[in-house]
Amino acid sequence: MKKILVLLLLLGAAGGGFLHYRNRPEPAPRYLTAVVGRGDxxxxxxxxxxxxxVNTVEVGTQVSGTISELYVDYNASVAKGQLLALIDSTLFEAERAKAAADVAAARASVAEAQANVDDARRTYERRKTLYEKDFIAAADVDSAETTVAxxxxxxLSARASVAQAEAALRRAETNLGYTRIVSPVDGIVVGKSISAGQTVAASxxxxxxxxxxxxxxxxxxxxDVDEADIGYLAEGMSVAFSVDTYPESTFHGHVHQIRLExxxxENVVTYSTIIHVDxxxxxxxxxxTANVEIEVATARDVLKVSAAALRFSPPEPAEGKKGQGGGQGKGQGKGNGNGTAQGGARLWTTDLRPISVRTGLSDGSFIEVSGDIEEGLEVVTAVIGQSNGDSARPRMPF
Known part of the structure; x- marks a missing residue:
């Protein structure tokens, strides 16, 4: 009898516990919040x-030959007109000497031709006088006249030969000058592709x-700026960039040119944008390699809030949440992806009161907001779980 009584008491306690568990109050949701702040x-x-x-010059050679002397190396500072290297000039000096001799020979031919012209003219004048006195025939006069012509x-041919020889001399002298490789600008040698004794061919x-x-x-x-972003750019915009070797430093410049080519x-269209830097x-x-950030728009001292706050929608009522667990709720996905909830931009206070706002500029993390809203307002960004009591709400920095 005692065993039956104990068994009934245990069954009653278990039933009471089960009824208490079923009728327990619904746990209150816990929210992740952010504060509306002011800034840029x-x-x-x-x-x-x-x-x-900005300007890089490639220095080459127009003549072939062997590098006989080399005067500069990498990173050398050079001035305009400074001698950088010499090509062996033996053959070119010989060509110049030959061309000079050809000029002298052509000038001698001119002198000889001039003497022949003078002699032919005198002969013609004598024969013309003799013909007028009937001492010779007219054919002799005609012959002398033909000789003059x-x-x-x-x-004229000899004079043309002189011009031709002088041109060849100038060419030989120019080629001889090309054996001196000089700097066309002031600058620094950043590349060198030759060494002393090397033969270069400019054929x-x-x-x-x-x-x-x-x-x-x-x-x-x-x-290289993506085609989706190139429309935002304009010449003169401010640019900040960093390089891997100085990760803590930020360098500045401005957009100088947006090239239209x-x-x-891999099916990605980009446009070359030139940024000038001191x-x-x-x-x-x-x-x-420069990691570039081009400033295309700025809003100064405005109200701003985390972009997650504009993507938040309150969870469904308790009846619709059974069996779903304590996540963020279905409403979390109702934003349209650009920080504006369906039906307009809306923020939710910690007591789930909606506030309609107008949105402005966004930097991806924060969005400019305006309307019936004040600085310091705490708004909900996400549901992070359930609790049985009033626990502290974690906040996101604004």
């Missing part, structure tokens, strides 16, 4: 590019011997 919002366009000198033609194309960066205190970034790589301390070097 800067909208930027991101891109990457390579640093390079012939010698004049030979004189079909001009070989590059040196690459000279004109002024490394003024550099440029050639950034598109480039397509480099007074020479920290930036050609070839460095």
């Amino acid at each position: 919002i800067v909208q930027t366009v991101s891109a990457t590019g390579k640093l390079q000198a 012939t010698t004049k033609a030979r004189l 079909y194309q001009t070989p590059t011997l040196f690459t000279i960066a004109e002024d490394l205190t003024k550099m440029q970034v050639e950034a 598109p480039s397509t790589t 480099n007074p301390d020479m920290k930036l070097k050609p070839g460095m």
